[in-house]
Amino acid sequence: MTIKSITGCIGCEECVKSCPCDVIRMEHGRAVIAYPADCQICHLCRMYCPVDAIEMSPEKSIPVIVPWG
Amino acid sequence: MTTPSDTSGPTRRAFMALSGATAGLAALGMQAWAQNAVEIDPDAIANTDHSTDVLVIGGGMAGLFAAVKAHDAGAATMIVSKGRLGSSGLTPFGKGFFVFDPATESSTIDDFVDTVSRSALGTNNPVYTRQLAEHSRDRAAELRDWGFFDQTLANRPFMQPIEARGIPLLERVTITHLIKENGRIAGAAGFRIDAAETVIIRAKSVILCTGAGGFKPNGFPLGDLTHDGTVMAYRIGAKVTGKEWNDGHMTRADHPAATFDGWGDMFERVPSTNGVEVHHDLGVDLNYRAYVLGNPVAGGPGSLPGGDGAEVAGGPFVPAEFQRNFDGPPPGQDGPLPGQGGAPGGPPPGFSPGANVGGASAGMAIHKSEGLVPFDDRCASNIPGLYAAGDALGSHMAGGIYTQIGSSLAGSAVQGAIAGEAAAEFAVATPAPAITDARLVEITGEILAPLRREAGYGPAWVTQTLQGVIIPNFVLYIKKGSMMQAALAYVEELRDHHAPMLRAANMHELRLAWETRNMILSAEMKLRASMFRTESRCSHYRLDYPEIDDVNWRAWINLHQGADGTMQLSKQPFGTWPDPS
Numbered sequence: 001m002t003i004k005s006i007t008g009c010i011g012c013e014e015c016v017k018s019c020p021c022d023v024i025r026m027e028h029g030r031a032v033i034a035y036p037a038d039c040q041i042c043h044l045c046r047m048y049c050p051v052d053a054i055e056m057s058p059e060k061s062i063p064v065i066v067p068w069g
Numbered sequence: 070m071t072t073p074s075d076t077s078g079p080t081r082r083a084f085m086a087l088s089g090a091t092a093g094l095a096a097l098g099m100q101a102w103a104q105n106a107v108e109i110d111p112d113a114i115a116n117t118d119h120s121t122d123v124l125v126i127g128g129g130m131a132g133l134f135a136a137v138k139a140h141d142a143g144a145a146t147m148i149v150s151k152g153r154l155g156s157s158g159l160t161p162f163g164k165g166f167f168v169f170d171p172a173t174e175s176s177t178i179d180d181f182v183d184t185v186s187r188s189a190l191g192t193n194n195p196v197y198t199r200q201l202a203e204h205s206r207d208r209a210a211e212l213r214d215w216g217f218f219d220q221t222l223a224n225r226p227f228m229q230p231i232e233a234r235g236i237p238l239l240e241r242v243t244i245t246h247l248i249k250e251n252g253r254i255a256g257a258a259g260f261r262i263d264a265a266e267t268v269i270i271r272a273k274s275v276i277l278c279t280g281a282g283g284f285k286p287n288g289f290p291l292g293d294l295t296h297d298g299t300v301m302a303y304r305i306g307a308k309v310t311g312k313e314w315n316d317g318h319m320t321r322a323d324h325p326a327a328t329f330d331g332w333g334d335m336f337e338r339v340p341s342t343n344g345v346e347v348h349h350d351l352g353v354d355l356n357y358r359a360y361v362l363g364n365p366v367a368g369g370p371g372s373l374p375g376g377d378g379a380e381v382a383g384g385p386f387v388p389a390e391f392q393r394n395f396d397g398p399p400p401g402q403d404g405p406l407p408g409q410g411g412a413p414g415g416p417p418p419g420f421s422p423g424a425n426v427g428g429a430s431a432g433m434a435i436h437k438s439e440g441l442v443p444f445d446d447r448c449a450s451n452i453p454g455l456y457a458a459g460d461a462l463g464s465h466m467a468g469g470i471y472t473q474i475g476s477s478l479a480g481s482a483v484q485g486a487i488a489g490e491a492a493a494e495f496a497v498a499t500p501a502p503a504i505t506d507a508r509l510v511e512i513t514g515e516i517l518a519p520l521r522r523e524a525g526y527g528p529a530w531v532t533q534t535l536q537g538v539i540i541p542n543f544v545l546y547i548k549k550g551s552m553m554q555a556a557l558a559y560v561e562e563l564r565d566h567h568a569p570m571l572r573a574a575n576m577h578e579l580r581l582a583w584e585t586r587n588m589i590l591s592a593e594m595k596l597r598a599s600m601f602r603t604e605s606r607c608s609h610y611r612l613d614y615p616e617i618d619d620v621n622w623r624a625w626i627n628l629h630q631g632a633d634g635t636m637q638l639s640k641q642p643f644g645t646w647p648d649p650s
Contacts, residue, residue: 042336
């Protein structure tokens with residue numbers, strides 16, 4: 001799952017802004033993992049989060065290649 | 070300005086929510102059909118229009134100094150970044166900053182330049198190598214004043230000089246087009262990812278600080294770097310160089326995509342400076358061992374695969390002066406301790422302990438050695454008003470192999486500053502450019518085209534297809550003419566058929582669509598340059614031409630788009646500047 005979960009978000013948007021790959025977006029004032037397939041597991045979101053709300057996983061859910069995509 | 074988020078009408082929103090869920094599944098590869106379930110109305114997209122003297126594209130180390138120095142030289146300056154200042158591209162992850170300090174170095178700058186040139190086998194541009202040494206101490210001092218060496222995360226220290234000068238900053242804006250009018254640069258255009266909005270920026274001068282790029286490989290933090298600057302500049306006639314070189318970073322065999330884990334604790338380190346330490350590495354030799362013996366391999370370059378000591382015949386040439394074998398790991402350990410990457414005498418930054426596999430940085434060349442061809446020692450391209458710095462400039466500061474440790478960040482700082490001053494000088498002597506409304510309409514139409522396609526190809530799928538063709542180690546690492554020709558046929562298919570049919574359902578996918586287009590063209594550049602160089606040298610290794618050919622190949626390769634639209638290649642002898650014509 002790459003970036004695994006966001007628990008206890010205070011809505012500061014630091015993770016949204018610091019993600020190089022636009023994985024996280026705001027929804028109803030809280031950060032949500034919007035595009036997990038694009039996570040590069042660099043941990044910048046976790047490091048910028050002021051309240052340690054972000055849990056990471058070393059696993060990436062790599063999408064299956066489908067024909068005629 | 071109206072954006073979909075401002076729209077309160079329930080019908081369209083409800084429809085979009087439903088179709089958005091479908092698009093999400095398609096992006097994950099769970100839907101085979103290619104209908105575009107668009108979430109926003111491309112006809113309701115706003116536009117903002119900005120003007121400045123100097124536009125800096127990119128918010129990393131090069132962009133920071135380009136903006137500061139252009140401003141300080143008297144030019145109205147603006148920065149636009151795809152992400153956040155100091156938190157996108159490779160800048161957040163470099164922790165070593167090379168400083169040549171005459172007070173502590175036992176050798177001279179001449180000695181340093183000579184050593185780099187010997188390691189680089191002539192591929193470096195000694196003018197840019199010297200600049201690095203001459204200016205690095207001053208740039209480090211400025212960074213120290215801004216607090217860069219006091220923290221782990223670069224955003225706050227980077228914001229310090231930008232806020233102090235009141236330099237306008239546009240973040241999370243993807244630039245897709247450079248605009249050229251009457252033979253010179255006139256600005257750039259792109260879109261915001263947080264709103265349905267295109268962005269036009271008129272500028273007298275533009276500095277590309279857009280970083281390096283790759284094919285979004287697993288295990289290296291360049292998922293947002295897709296050679297955007299190089300490709301945009303190529304499309305308006307800029308010359309590009311260095312596409313045959315390869316960065317050879319590895320990633321861990323157990324969790325190959327876990328970029329952070331692979332670098333030990335390096336990403337959380339406070340940046341520091343280091344002195345002269347010239348190498349000839351970054352993994353091409355290790356990738357050769359992996360190709361011959363199979364994965365995984367252990368540790369950094371020169372270390373033994375799996376500890377079995379197997380000798381491998383042939384492979385890339387390493388000058389005797391720069392051959393090195395790392396000491397074996399301490400008892401009970403598979404390799405260097407986590408966090409030792411980049412430590413003096415240890416493996417280069419990013420080479421992690423334990424079993425590794427190659428290809429982590431696939432699609433990226435050696436730092437500072439691929440990008441726009443510099444036409445002088447001040448980072449100018451062949452297009453008047455267009456400059457590049459850092460990894461977007463093919464300065465060959467280090468050459469076609471990684472030479473001076475810590476020169477990646479330092480080189481970007483040094484070149485950013487030089488380009489900033491040069492661009493400001495150009496801008497204050499130049500009238501504001503005129504861009505016709507018709508041209509802006511045309512560009513905006515191109516930018517948004519993937520949103521308007523009712524059917525087409527998803528950028529995630531096209532990217533994966535490209536990765537499957539171009540990342541395997543027998544294509545661009547251990548090269549053969551026949552295999553590259555085969556790969557080129559695939560890439561041309563993606564370029565001609567799939568790129569024009571890329572679809573996007575929202576602004577996130579629109580960014581992916583443009584990144585995919587850029588990666589396809591970069592793949593073509595890398596293949597053509599690698600096929601053209603019929604020898605092996607530094608990080609370019611060919612099984613069918615394994616030897617260095619000093620008779621024919623003491624030359625850089627430059628690419629440009631010919632009048633008929635095809636990619637043209639030419640040689641530029643080492644140690645010369647390009648013909649200004």
